[in-house]
Amino acid sequence: MGCTIMHDIQCLQRANALLAQAHSHAAMADLVRAAVARNDQWRGQQCINLVAAESPTSPSVRALLSSEVGTRASGGHIGRDNRFFSGMKNIDELESLCVELLKTTLRVRHADHRLLGGMAAVLAAYTALARPGDNVMTVPVIRGGDTSNRTNGPPGVRGLKVWDIPFVHKTADIDLNRFSEVAQALKPAVIGLGMTLTLFPLPVADIKGIVSPWGGKVYFDAAHQLGLISAGLFQDPLAEGADLMTGSSGKTFSGPQGGVMVWNDDALTAPVHEAIFPTLTGSHQINRVAALAVAATEMLAYGPAYMKQVVSNAQALARHLDLRGVTAFYRDQGYTRTHQIVIDSKPFASGREAVQRLEAANIIANEMPLPWDANPYKETGIRLGTVEVTRLGMKEREMAWIAEQIAKVLLHREDPMAVANGVIDFMKNHRTVYFCHENGLPR
Numbered sequence: 001m002g003c004t005i006m007h008d009i010q011c012l013q014r015a016n017a018l019l020a021q022a023h024s025h026a027a028m029a030d031l032v033r034a035a036v037a038r039n040d041q042w043r044g045q046q047c048i049n050l051v052a053a054e055s056p057t058s059p060s061v062r063a064l065l066s067s068e069v070g071t072r073a074s075g076g077h078i079g080r081d082n083r084f085f086s087g088m089k090n091i092d093e094l095e096s097l098c099v100e101l102l103k104t105t106l107r108v109r110h111a112d113h114r115l116l117g118g119m120a121a122v123l124a125a126y127t128a129l130a131r132p133g134d135n136v137m138t139v140p141v142i143r144g145g146d147t148s149n150r151t152n153g154p155p156g157v158r159g160l161k162v163w164d165i166p167f168v169h170k171t172a173d174i175d176l177n178r179f180s181e182v183a184q185a186l187k188p189a190v191i192g193l194g195m196t197l198t199l200f201p202l203p204v205a206d207i208k209g210i211v212s213p214w215g216g217k218v219y220f221d222a223a224h225q226l227g228l229i230s231a232g233l234f235q236d237p238l239a240e241g242a243d244l245m246t247g248s249s250g251k252t253f254s255g256p257q258g259g260v261m262v263w264n265d266d267a268l269t270a271p272v273h274e275a276i277f278p279t280l281t282g283s284h285q286i287n288r289v290a291a292l293a294v295a296a297t298e299m300l301a302y303g304p305a306y307m308k309q310v311v312s313n314a315q316a317l318a319r320h321l322d323l324r325g326v327t328a329f330y331r332d333q334g335y336t337r338t339h340q341i342v343i344d345s346k347p348f349a350s351g352r353e354a355v356q357r358l359e360a361a362n363i364i365a366n367e368m369p370l371p372w373d374a375n376p377y378k379e380t381g382i383r384l385g386t387v388e389v390t391r392l393g394m395k396e397r398e399m400a401w402i403a404e405q406i407a408k409v410l411l412h413r414e415d416p417m418a419v420a421n422g423v424i425d426f427m428k429n430h431r432t433v434y435f436c437h438e439n440g441l442p443r
């Protein structure tokens with residue numbers, strides 16, 4: 001997004017001043033705990049969180065993140081003779097459970113659990129699939145792409161030459177004719193389909209057909225869509241011909257933050273494993289792995305019902321916003337087939353300004369560049385996601401109420417503090433995390 005590239009020096013100076021006033025090291029620790037507690041109270045209990053990249057975790061996933069296994073070093077591959085350290089028999093068992101659960105959840109032949117984030121997974125993917133100097137084609141940021149698949153992200157680090165996948169203006173469609181022309185000329189080693197603004201499926205099978213004559217690989221970065229894909233509610237990229245897929249485990253998949261990688265082709269197993277270890281990952285945080293394994297069981301049990309409601313809620317939120325005069329884009333295409341929608345920040349000058357106004361009303365979202373924005377660093381879209389509100393038990397009726405609050409802030413310029421008070425009251429009735437073994441389905 002249109003952020004600067006450095007920390008805000010004033011934030012660091014404020015922290016420095018607080019630490020200087022603390023009269024003991026224990027008091028310094030209290031400062032840290034107090035910031036965590038304030039966030040828990042505000043973001044965790046008093047805000048409507050519509051950030052599309054987040055999900056609340058179940059009680060057992062959260063508990064496992066502080067388990068003893070998280071203190072164990074874990075470098076290497078599963079198995080007694082494949083580890084750097086001894087004493088790993090229980091950890092081999094729990095990591096194997098995680099891999100097998102991921103394979104089942106995502107209906108694939110191979111899965112890996114050691115990626116520390118969706119971003120780390122992207123770097124491992126380009127490391128396994130391409131050599132420095134290779135051409136790759138990816139989605140430009142202005143079309144919903146993500147820096148994780150561009151020159152200033154992992155492909156750049158790997159020394160790859162990044163070219164744009166052509167799009168049709170004003171729809172979210174890839175221009176397959178122009179794509180074919182450009183691809184024939186460049187013979188890219190990898191087509192990277194990674195989108196942070198993801199509303200509709202992509203033509204994976206067509207793309208694979210175009211690039212397979214020269215052995216081009218199709219890599220689908222399902223950072224956002226992993227939960228939808230596991231639940232069968234979005235296209236299944238590997239089944240449609242993609243060679244490799246990665247995803248974030250803390251977005252729609254609703255587990256701990258981290259990364260996942262899956263593939264079917266046995267020939268990819270060696271390069272993928274080598275890229276992950278020893279090249280890019282040391283200890284891979286076994287507490288996170290345990291939490292990921294349990295999150296996979298939640299997706300097996302509740303994923304289809306959960307993700308279906310997520311998509312219905314996104315469509316309902318868009319419809320209710322449109323009805324109230326806040327433009328939700330792509331109406332002709334039904335607004336969305338995912339957990340995301342994108343709305344217009346007008347009459348505010350920029351998405352950033354509108355999002356900050358919503359934040360003052362305890363409604364949390366983020367700005368997004370749109371294909372028709374003249375200046376990609378002054379985005380005019382706002383992306384909203386319905387994963388968190390759905391896991392907290394909300395349905396179409398609550399989407400109407402949320403749309404009303406957004407309209408009050410964006411269109412009617414009501415005092416955001418007054419709206420925030422209503423939001424705080426509303427959230428008192430939405431504290432339970434559903435679609436998990438503890439709490440089952442919402443009523």
Ligand SMILES: *Cc1c(COP(=O)(O)O)cnc(C)c1O
Pocket residue numbers: 053117118119120122145146148194195196221223224247248249250257258259
């Ligand atoms: C969020 C995102 C990532 C990064 O995932 P993290 O889990 O946040 O590291 C990578 N690619 C795309 C397309 C994303 O949207």
